[in-house]
Amino acid sequence: MVSSLSLILCCFIFISLSISNAVVPPADTFRYVNQGDFGEFDSEYAPNYRPLPPFTYPFQLCFYNTTPGVYTLSLRMGTRRDQAVMPWVWDANRGNPVGENATFSLASDGNLVLADGDGRIAWQTNTANKGVVGFAILSDGNIVLRDSKGGFVWQSFDSPTDTLLFGQSLRVGGPTKLVSRASATNNVNGAYSFVIEPKRLGLYYKNMLYWASTFPEVNDRNVNIVNATLEIQRTEYEENYFNALKCRLSNSEAQPNLDFDILRYNSTLSYLRLGIDGNLRLYSYRQNVRFSSWSLMFTLFTRRVSERGEIVEDECQQPDRCGKFGLCEDSQCVGCPSPEGVFAWSKTCNVKTPSCKAGGSRYYQLKGVDHFTSKYSPGSGPMKQKDCESKCTKDCKCMGYFYRTDLSRCWIAYELKTLTRVGNSTHLAYIKTPIQ
Numbered sequence: 001m002v003s004s005l006s007l008i009l010c011c012f013i014f015i016s017l018s019i020s021n022a023v024v025p026p027a028d029t030f031r032y033v034n035q036g037d038f039g040e041f042d043s044e045y046a047p048n049y050r051p052l053p054p055f056t057y058p059f060q061l062c063f064y065n066t067t068p069g070v071y072t073l074s075l076r077m078g079t080r081r082d083q084a085v086m087p088w089v090w091d092a093n094r095g096n097p098v099g100e101n102a103t104f105s106l107a108s109d110g111n112l113v114l115a116d117g118d119g120r121i122a123w124q125t126n127t128a129n130k131g132v133v134g135f136a137i138l139s140d141g142n143i144v145l146r147d148s149k150g151g152f153v154w155q156s157f158d159s160p161t162d163t164l165l166f167g168q169s170l171r172v173g174g175p176t177k178l179v180s181r182a183s184a185t186n187n188v189n190g191a192y193s194f195v196i197e198p199k200r201l202g203l204y205y206k207n208m209l210y211w212a213s214t215f216p217e218v219n220d221r222n223v224n225i226v227n228a229t230l231e232i233q234r235t236e237y238e239e240n241y242f243n244a245l246k247c248r249l250s251n252s253e254a255q256p257n258l259d260f261d262i263l264r265y266n267s268t269l270s271y272l273r274l275g276i277d278g279n280l281r282l283y284s285y286r287q288n289v290r291f292s293s294w295s296l297m298f299t300l301f302t303r304r305v306s307e308r309g310e311i312v313e314d315e316c317q318q319p320d321r322c323g324k325f326g327l328c329e330d331s332q333c334v335g336c337p338s339p340e341g342v343f344a345w346s347k348t349c350n351v352k353t354p355s356c357k358a359g360g361s362r363y364y365q366l367k368g369v370d371h372f373t374s375k376y377s378p379g380s381g382p383m384k385q386k387d388c389e390s391k392c393t394k395d396c397k398c399m400g401y402f403y404r405t406d407l408s409r410c411w412i413a414y415e416l417k418t419l420t421r422v423g424n425s426t427h428l429a430y431i432k433t434p435i436q
């Protein structure tokens, strides 16, 4: 029994060795320990951080924390010479932090491992014995494990967190989304995601769509989107050529784009960020500029009116614009609805949790109001308003329903959050409230 087991084991080792005998040369292996002094330059979320030796201008790997002893291994963009706040553009272990004395290592087998001080593996690339011969941070911020032919066995561009770097892609069937961070102090997944789908790009709050970009070129030719890549393209504007920053959507025939902005200077060091607030922003990095090397080029939800035909949306479309509850108009929170009427909005504006008992709740009506999901989701129906209401009444978790009398369509809301005033009396909202 013992001998047959060791024979199998021998065969297994022999087979694994013959499949891949490539190893990382000793000089290229490393093991860095999370200990020692903190760095002293301004970084995003104002953390303590420890820079690690791997650095490729302007990207550096660091351990950082926003709560003592709770560390993320992350890639930072910017240099101390800039004296500007440096953003974190990729996390290895979001939601699975490590502590003091954690180790980040590349062994000769080619597996890149982040382990806690007690040896617990927090994150790894699972690339042991897969032909890895070296590690590098490339000049575009892609962290790669290379094989002997120069191919990437693993790359950080395939596991984005909330940031898309220039040249990085989201792909249908690949890394499909960016996920927001919960808060500045808490580095776990937040409620928002930016997702590539075969026919559109969408923004979700939990599973609720609050924005989508659909492309006529894609629907007309009945093709699917393959990938969305952040790119700079030469573009014509008012008879002059500029560089435009675009999200290029690749598929076999149509070449639709999502235009962000015209670049006033050439910077391939740009990133698209899904913010803590669910907004999408694009920043560009100006080299050799002090204090303000980062400039905000584009904000999806904004008060600004679109000047050059790029897509912009009113801030009211953001689920969290008015906090837990509020009526929004022209990017401003203008009212706090209640069964007794609409009062002035404040941060404390909230809904009363409806009763789950049969007959324990009633509805009050708001006219000319949309839910944040109404604009981009078709709702259900056509159906009668009383059927829409009874759907909500039967569902204890339903907080209210939205009904369009002109289309006979129905939206059930499990969270109310920001309601948009649309000034059209065919748009009705019915908010569930307990009977006192």
Ligand SMILES: *[C@@H]1O[C@H](CO)[C@@H](O)[C@H](O)[C@H]1NC(C)=O
Residues within 6 Å of the ligand: 035, 100, 101, 117
């Ligand atoms: C980290 O390791 C050092 C020894 O290298 C030890 O003195 C220290 O107590 C350790 N810190 C923690 C938090 O385990």
Ligand SMILES: *[C@@H]1O[C@H](CO)[C@@H](O)[C@H](O)[C@H]1NC(C)=O
Residues within 6 Å of the ligand: 168, 169, 171, 226, 227, 229, 250, 251, 252
């Ligand atoms: C995106 O898709 C196109 C094919 O439609 C392909 O040529 C290109 O390499 C893809 N880009 C990335 C970064 O995957």
Ligand SMILES: *[C@@H]1O[C@H](CO)[C@@H](O)[C@H](O)[C@H]1NC(C)=O
Residues within 6 Å of the ligand: 243, 266, 267, 268
């Ligand atoms: C932009 O800058 C990069 C690197 O500095 C350079 O390689 C590229 O040619 C420049 N592009 C344009 C259009 O000037």
Ligand SMILES: *[C@@H]1O[C@H](CO)[C@@H](O)[C@H](O)[C@H]1NC(C)=O
Residues within 6 Å of the ligand: 406, 423, 424, 425, 426
């Ligand atoms: C209200 O919406 C309907 C249907 O979308 C539209 O036909 C009508 O013009 C709108 N009325 C106003 C005042 O915006």
